[in-house]
Amino acid sequence: MNEKIQGLLGTDTEATEQFFSTFRRREPIEPERALLAALLQDAIEDYRKFKKARDPEGRQRFREVDAWINESASDWIFSFKNVCELLNLEPEYVRRALDPRKPKTHN
Numbered sequence: 001m002n003e004k005i006q007g008l009l010g011t012d013t014e015a016t017e018q019f020f021s022t023f024r025r026r027e028p029i030e031p032e033r034a035l036l037a038a039l040l041q042d043a044i045e046d047y048r049k050f051k052k053a054r055d056p057e058g059r060q061r062f063r064e065v066d067a068w069i070n071e072s073a074s075d076w077i078f079s080f081k082n083v084c085e086l087l088n089l090e091p092e093y094v095r096r097a098l099d100p101r102k103p104k105t106h107n
Contacts, residue, residue: 014093036083040094043068043080047098069095 043065050062074081084091 014090033087036086039078040083040087040089044094044098069098 046061046065047069050058050065053059053062069080071080073079076082081091084094
């Protein structure tokens with residue numbers, strides 16, 4: 001799993017380290033945190049997979065995951081910001097790891 005996530009996050013070592021530190025614990029990861037980690041991993045995979053999609057379905061999947069990742073609202077428990085924070089990740093680092101060209105946002 002480490003290589004897969006590291007490949008998804010790219011070269012941003014701080015984001016990668018934050019992601020992996022979530023799982024480096026002596027106690028087992030709670031099922032809820034495992035679910036959140038799977039949700040984030042799936043979103044990262046879809047973002048990378050469909051970023052350059054040309055077919056309508058692929059472009060739609062990318063728009064949906066891009067909108068979720070870049071949404072600034074955090075009033076929903078499964079918002080990108082909340083998922084990251086519950087996993088002890090900095091949302092902005094994950095965003096920049098996915099697309100370093102995007103300007104830094106201030107939420």
